[in-house]
Amino acid sequence: MTKHYTAYIDEAGDEGIGKLAAGPVGGQSRWLVLGACIVSRENDLKLPAWRDKILSRFPDKKSRDLHFRELKHEQKIVVCQELSGLPIGVSLAFSHKVTIPGTKWESIFKQKGYLYNYLLRWLLERVTMTCERAAGGDQCVLKIVFSRRGGTDYQAMKDYLCLMRDGNEVMRPVRSIRWNVLDIDTISVENHKKWAGLQLADCVTSAGFCALEPNRYGNYESSYARILRERFIKHNGSIFNCGITAVPSLWRCNIDDAQREFFESFR
Template sequence: MDYEYVLYVDEAGDDGLTKVKPIDQNGASEWLVISGLMIRAHDEGNCRKWLDQIRQDIAATQSPTLHFRKLSPSKQRRAAEMLATFPIRVFSVCSNKKNMHGYNNQRASQAGGKQWFYNWVVRIMMERSTNYCADNSFRKLGKHTKMKVVFSARGGHSYGQTKAYWELLRFQEMTGRTYLNWHTMNHEVLSFDLVDYVPHYMHAGLQLADVAASAFYQAVETSSSRWSPEPAKALSPCMARHEGEVCDVGLVLQPHAIDKIGLSRDQRSIFEHYGYKFRS
């Protein structure tokens, strides 16, 4: 099937809600970050070249796979700076889970299966990326074209459930029964035949997406000794925008009521950099 765009999807953190840091000492991560890296289809073959350019520049050639979290701070920033020079667009959703501690959404679990929270955060990222793709393709090509979606396969996730959830959302939109429809996915650019999931190490595009996901995770996970917002800030040139704004397009903070999350000054810094305004 023909397609004009490719979206590589990776994540950082986890979707566990039973126990969550910092509420629980041994809980799951405070944040789940889902990032999508979009390219034009004609650049699909360039992902390996781009990845190798980054690896060679930062002297990370001992392994054929680039793992952002294992790099030194200076190499992390340089990797992000180089990524931002390529013809890509980045979409990142950062979901703080403190208010979800021990929560189970029955409506969402019926729609999205056991991994309903993961599917929900992916949905938010897909809403932004599919609409961006539709707008961009119409402006440049005069029509809405298809986008291939490639997930970085992680153990414990059923990507079949994710696709089934998208189908449910499409049906709800067609019948006017979309729940929480402030944003909606643009299903014109999607096809289930163009959704795949492969291990991170098997595709250079997914390793590039890992740079984005890990950079934003490192910018919000302030409990880590390696916390730094600098790599995520360095991605500014390639962040997706609408009318010049990254806020709520290329970077989305969840929950939506941002002043009720209880973020620290350090956690707020990356969101303020990209245009979010906090009241206090």
């Protein structure tokens, strides 16, 4: 028997590291977050109905697609409460971009797409491992659906994944994507507005972004991600470094006490 899963992937923040925001206003985001919303084939068919049920909580909302940043705080809380009760898996990988300038990696990650693809590797290592484990010994297939981003070279992304699959990386990772689970040829790129799964992925990814990226007043809002706690995937009983992953590692991530407490709370 083959079990089928789909991971809808979105991002929050940007890749730029040339003009990082020194404060809460202006400049490029200090964090880039990639997030996955993972569902079984059976539940994949239910996503439009789940999305519509969430939207029904906001009858005055003009747009009938779900976009987290367009919601008010109290609406974002409701969305996360609704998502917390759904049979979905969530995994987020966070890159603290302030750790890149001045290092040997700066020239590499200034190249378009490199940071996104690097963070994607971290995310897929954890998502494919979780799907393989959930299959319980049965054959497992994971389909990836990306939310379309302007200017992204998806062929270059696939080439990078093929490079890893074929074992041609210069630096071998500690973990590995489960290539018996992920078929690169099935990857698709779709428009956010037309796919309920991508809209849910936007919500969970943005929820994580708000927990670490300062708002215009210099504050973080971690309540959204904390509401989703039960949806984050785990490894050996821990959400940290599976459902919630910091890049680079937590002790090298150059974060403040509030950000550290957020990460530590998911151990």
